[in-house]
Amino acid sequence: MSITELAAQERTAAGHFDFSRAEWAALRQSTPMTLTAEELTDLQGLNEALSVEEIEEVYLPLSRLLNLYVVATQGLHHVANDFLGREPVKSPYVIGIAGSVAVGKSTTARVLRALLSRWENHLQVALVTTDGFLYPNAVLRERNLMDRKGFPESYDVRRLIRFLDEITSGHSDVEVPKYSHLVYDVLPDVERISTPDILIVEGLNVLQSWTGRTEDAPSRFVADFLDFTIYLDADHDLIRQWYVDRFLTLRRTAFRDPASYFHKYSRLSLREARKTALDIWDRINSPNLAHNIAPTRSRAHLVLQKGPDHRVDRVRLRKL
Numbered sequence: 001m002s003i004t005e006l007a008a009q010e011r012t013a014a015g016h017f018d019f020s021r022a023e024w025a026a027l028r029q030s031t032p033m034t035l036t037a038e039e040l041t042d043l044q045g046l047n048e049a050l051s052v053e054e055i056e057e058v059y060l061p062l063s064r065l066l067n068l069y070v071v072a073t074q075g076l077h078h079v080a081n082d083f084l085g086r087e088p089v090k091s092p093y094v095i096g097i098a099g100s101v102a103v104g105k106s107t108t109a110r111v112l113r114a115l116l117s118r119w120e121n122h123l124q125v126a127l128v129t130t131d132g133f134l135y136p137n138a139v140l141r142e143r144n145l146m147d148r149k150g151f152p153e154s155y156d157v158r159r160l161i162r163f164l165d166e167i168t169s170g171h172s173d174v175e176v177p178k179y180s181h182l183v184y185d186v187l188p189d190v191e192r193i194s195t196p197d198i199l200i201v202e203g204l205n206v207l208q209s210w211t212g213r214t215e216d217a218p219s220r221f222v223a224d225f226l227d228f229t230i231y232l233d234a235d236h237d238l239i240r241q242w243y244v245d246r247f248l249t250l251r252r253t254a255f256r257d258p259a260s261y262f263h264k265y266s267r268l269s270l271r272e273a274r275k276t277a278l279d280i281w282d283r284i285n286s287p288n289l290a291h292n293i294a295p296t297r298s299r300a301h302l303v304l305q306k307g308p309d310h311r312v313d314r315v316r317l318r319k320l
């Protein structure tokens, strides 16, 4: 056995495959995909900092793997229904994306939605973010939780589980609450969706089993409804930097809107704005990452490990 083979065997021994970026990117080669240059540019439009190389080397192989899993799972449902002699009920393949605030969950979710819906089987992909299931600010204030937004106890987990139960049972017009980062609160209006082929659920808490409040404890966990889970990981100092960078961008853009909850921050000097962002990070998002989010990483089927500039440099895939 060659040294490379031995090293590869050792890396897979712990119940998962561990790929370098080059190894992961090579998985795409065996099954080439046809995306036009125009489609690639379109995808890049989702986030101008996202490189075409990143889409090709990381997200295309991932969408290929997910597409195979979706098709195989649909096949399993089909044979199970045949066995039971039941009419098939449409049920989505549910993908969960977890990770810290500012690690890139929304961007990854949007890229995957775009890629998965481009496969030749024309899958219909819906995207739901768990921030809509946060308690409204009025409730958070009453419970003294305004500085705990994103912590387990700040979410109405029962409502999230009810939503997942309905959508995976094939109900139509299922209510999805919406969160606005502009007003920093849950909106009074809801969106309604009907069973898609794939549902992507993105949020800090999708791999958590603890609600933080005994009285809110549901009898099922969010993870019970997820077919495949992805954890986005990076060095915590890098994530803090991405949080601050996003805050500084928002200070020049969205915070300028007088309707923005953070409008007052648009008038801060660069130095003051940086200080404010670091303060929010240190008081709220960093402890939440350390205590409630990072410990859920080992539950994920796939971990994307990012380095500087959001470049994925390692991929860990759990063996089936």
Ligand SMILES: Nc1ncnc2c1ncn2[C@@H]1O[C@H](COP(=O)(O)OP(=O)(O)O)[C@@H](O)[C@H]1O
Pocket: 047, 049, 050, 051, 054, 099, 100, 101, 102, 103, 104, 105, 106, 107, 108, 242, 245, 246, 309, 310
């Ligand atoms: N793959 C990527 N390449 C470049 N920039 C990215 C990438 N993913 C996220 N970002 C940037 O990082 C910041 C956080 O990303 P976002 O998707 O909003 O994170 P989250 O949903 O986890 O809070 C944003 O400024 C976003 O533009």
Ligand SMILES: CC(C)(COP(=O)(O)O)[C@@H](O)C(=O)NCCC(=O)O
Pocket: 100, 101, 102, 105, 129, 131, 149, 150, 151, 203, 204, 280, 284, 285
């Ligand atoms: C709404 C959130 C809990 C969830 O963030 P997401 O990762 O879904 O963008 C987070 O953006 C947040 O508001 N955290 C509280 C501290 C802060 O204002 O950053």
